[in-house]
Amino acid sequence: MESLTFRHTTKTPLAGAKPLAITGVVASGNLEVLLERVLPPNACEVAVETPIGGYGDVWEAVVADFVARAQPGGLRISINDGGARPDTVSLRLLQGARLMEG
Amino acid sequence: MPDVTDPQTLSWYEASARQRVANLLDAGTFEEFVGPAERAMSPHLPLFDLPRAFDDGIVVGRGTLGGKSVLAAAQEGRFMGGAFGEIHGAKLVGLLRAALDVKPAAVLILFDTGGVRLQEANAGETAIAETMRAITDARAAGISVIGLIGGRAGCFGGGGLIAGTCSRLAVSESGRISVSGPEVIETNKGAEEFDSRDRALVWRTMGGKHRRLTGSADAYCEDTVAAFRQAAIDLIETAPRFDLAMLEAEQGRLEARLHRFGACRDATEIWAQLGINDPDAVPAMTDAAFQEIAAGVTEASHDAR
């Protein structure tokens, strides 16, 4: 298993007040994303556990694009990956952010 | 995907464990115990370089169903085939034991499991035994335990054993209940005995329609969360008491079933003996047409178990 952590500063906090959300499931080609509103409003941390090593730069790019797009300030995001493709990761992150806004 | 969608159309088969439980119970009443934020994850899977799930593949908690207080556990069939590991099993056992103190109207188990997780087999097997013990304790205390089966992993291995100890079971067409899975039977007995790739054979032997016709399941639902909700509400009402007379009746029922159908080579022969005119038509039948037929089969309804 490979553990990766990415820390970002956001311009704004994520809208909404929901403290917690989870989406997706750990299955082949899928992942689960746990989102917790526990950080300062301009901070975002994404921690990944993945069984497929060697894709750190891809994860970094996917997370950076997500942060730029969703501005998920205040969130600690934890990912259990089942070998998902980058587009699935992006989709789950955006789904998670939408749940937290709801 | 939001957890709460329209339960009238939400497919049970397609839904996640979280979606099932949230939409099964009265809206907004589900309260999870040992939720994902507590990160109660498998201590064993990392040894095998396998990913873990924050809830170890099972969601447990309480809520109300038709206004009555219930406890509920939902297995996630897509995470390791919904298989029992140490944490997964402990959450279910703990929930069932808590029932003795909380005294809910029922405990609902939303099965979706291939059995025991190979990577933590000892803990998983222990959990199966403890779960069956906890179910009998709960039932002896007058609390019904209702199993709901219609997920993609079905209800196999130890899950099939546990299902056998429940007060009542509801199943949909896609739901399968058995102990040995199709591949296991084929591996041990050969493809001539059971061809696991013949999916029509698999379903007519283990699928929801067959289990309903023989009375192994007490209700048959169309594949929506709403249908399972209604079945659960009805089954709580009709759950049998748990005493020696009931157990003897159950033993008698199973002996009679073996005696009557033991020589049959295929489920369709059993259906024919049950008085169904065109057994070959059963698999393709719509849910509504099947419900009508099942209602006319006396073996399907009984007070045993």
Add this chain to the structure above:
Amino acid sequence: MANWRSERTARDARIEAGRAHAEGKVVPAASVVDLLEAVLKPGDRVCLEGDNQKQADCLARGLAACDPAKVLDLHMVQSGIVLPEHLDVFETGIAKRLDYSYSGPQGGRIAKMLYGGQIELGAVHTYLELFARYFVDLTPHVALIAGVSADRDGNLYTGPNTEDTPTVVEATAFKNGVVIAQVNELVERVPRVDIPGDRVDFVVEADKPFYVEPLFTRDPAAMTETQILMAMMAIKGIYAEYAIRRLNHGIGFGTAAIELLLPTYGERLGLKGQIATHWALNPHPTLIPAIESGWVKQVHCFGSEVGMDRYIRERPDIFFTGADGSLRSNRAFCQTAGLYACDLFIGSTLQIDLMGNSSTVTTNRVAGFGGAPNMGSDPHGRRHPSDTWMKAGREAGGTGDPALRRGRKLVVQLVETFGDKLVPTFVEKLDALELARKTGLELAPVMVYADDVTHVVTEEGIANLLLCRDADDREQAIRGVAGYTEVGRGRDRAKVDELRGRGIIRRPEDLGIEPLDADRSLLAAKSIKDLVHWSGGLYEPPARFRNW
């Protein structure tokens, strides 16, 4: 004096030798090896009917069981290398040389045998190309074909999977060749005559019905949100924009998702009757909801599909059917239809390079081409206009009198940026080049050439290559939809922004599509069972696709 009848004399001698094992034209299955050993001569060109779907498997087993001392050095000219026996004959020396089109399930083994030198390869063809050569320089001496039933005169009913049979028989029977047909049963009278009896020399009663592969069944239960998103983009960004009525679909999950979104998402966009009305397509089960919802006017088929026969029989307004009621398919005609009469081909591939060349060949699998390169090419012989074709032609630009500028066929690659096991679809260099180098092929096996591709659709967006004006535009347009692959991450961001400004790259949001709306609830059918319900119980899926 010249002998103008030597081939005819040789043919008569072969038939005479074969008659020793027949009663009239009829040969029992047990005598297949004797028949073949009597009829075949060393070095013969033989077409052992292996189609995309239907297999002359009884005859294939018979050929593989022949004595390599009697039957040897054959030159196999057949469209599909599908059964193990198709390659076994090369291991025993019965066959030596091969010209073919498609080798899906045997792709791994054929690659090994090519590397090992056990097969002398002529070429990997497209279907139409191989069929064409049957009439020019690859005419079979003997054709071994498959049908459903025959009468004692050899009149043949091919059933819904007619596929390649008429083409193979035409080339063989009318040029001094011998035609041997295996049938599932001998009957007094065939339901319809697909091949007249005077073109069939021997009829073998097969030991079991011929094998048909359910190649075109895609289970909606396995469709992902990403495939649904791509289908939404294709419908809104391409089908609607170009008003595509006449089309062909590949066999992937992406195109199956498009079929399942027509009655839902397409309906919501008000596109019914405007798009996807006339098809050159196998009878895809996933097309059933669109047919039942009144989207589809007609479908001509290359072959049939397992389980679709009863449904097709009950929908003669949609499908081509015979007087007996069953489907009449024909691969050569349908390929021609796909090439000349369709305005769009959309399909998937395994690798795309920076210019847009694509291939399904990897270094250890040679899957062949099948029909995709014919459908997925711009036919320079086309002369009839259509709004779609003309619009695409205008986008491609050009100079001079507009009346002298031809239109363009839309050739769309619908691919996810990563395939199974995180293998990138976008690459700097195709594996096909490496394969060509290793096996000494003059031409790398390219599925669709860059100059034929007009659009690339991925989950990241649509690249419209028609609008690209130079090589840099083109490379960055492809990189700009290549997602997080190395090719994608190697993009020039400023250039990609510029291309987006010019409408060459379009993101989901540029098309008014919210990726989070790409949900399985949009699928008109979510399971095979749903397809059965849509068909009113007429679709009978094969056992392996059932969960009831």
